Amino acid sequence: TAASIVSGALAERVKFWALMAFTMALTGLIYPIAASWEWGGGYLDAEWGFADFAGSTLVHSVGGWAALAGALIVGARRGKYQGKRVTPMPGSNLPLAALGVFILWLGWFAFNGGSQAALGSASDALSVARVVVNTNMAAAGGVVAALIMTSIIYKKIDITIVLNAAIGGLVAITAEPLAPxxxxxxFIGAFGGVIVTAGVPLLDR
Incomplete structure (x- = not known):
């Protein structure tokens, strides 16, 4: 997952073998070190009481920082910034983008639910069910927040931001989808959606 975040940020802008080398370094060295800080009795858990149920920080944040590093090295897409003017570059196929988000949304049920790592008792089954429901509701919260915010800010609904806000809601709840x-x-998902919606114009600045 962390590597796929990088590939999404650098799609069509880097050579294949350069991306493979970056992916090997990320998955073989960087990610295992970061994951060991928490999972398996790492120092973040033992000394700081840090908790990350399914990898909101250890997976998605690590992938995001790696993607940012790659994007800084590669630079902006040609024509994106001309002086102080920002040229929007919308996706070429919104139905396909929406399908991709819905596939991710569905797959997230297994991603978070599977992190319970047990299904041998009624208690475990109820925990998995709770995780799946909370995951779904967080994604919905992110969508609703983006719908409201884009309607206010842009006077129309921005589908690309709404789709990204759904993922933002999913990432937000991944840290702890069982307890809430x-x-x-x-509300956790909505907060993730707000961050996405507010972050898009801020990044362009």
Missing amino acids: AIWQAV
Whole structure:
């Protein structure tokens, strides 16, 4: 997952073997070190009480920072910035982008639910069910937040931001999808959606 975040940020802008080398370094060295800080009794857990149920920080943040490093090296897409003017570059196929987000949304149920790592008792089954429900509601919260914010800011709904806000909500709840109540999961996801919606124009500045 961390490597796929990098590939998404650098798609069509780097050579294949350069991306493979970057991916090998990330998955073979950087990610295992970061994951060991928390999972398996790492110092973040033992000394700081840090918790990351399914990898909101250890997977998605690590992938995001790696993608940022790659993007800084490669630079902006040609024509994106001309002086102080920002040229929007919308996706070429929104239905395909929406399909990709829905596939991710569905796959996230297994990603978070599987992180319970047990299904041998009724208690475990209930925990997995709670994780899946909270995951779904967080994604929905991110979508609703983006729908409202883009309607206010741009006077119209921006589908690309809404789709990204769904992923933002999913990433936000991944840190702890078991403990929150359903309404809390909605607000956690909405907060992720707000960060995405506000972050897009800030990055262009």
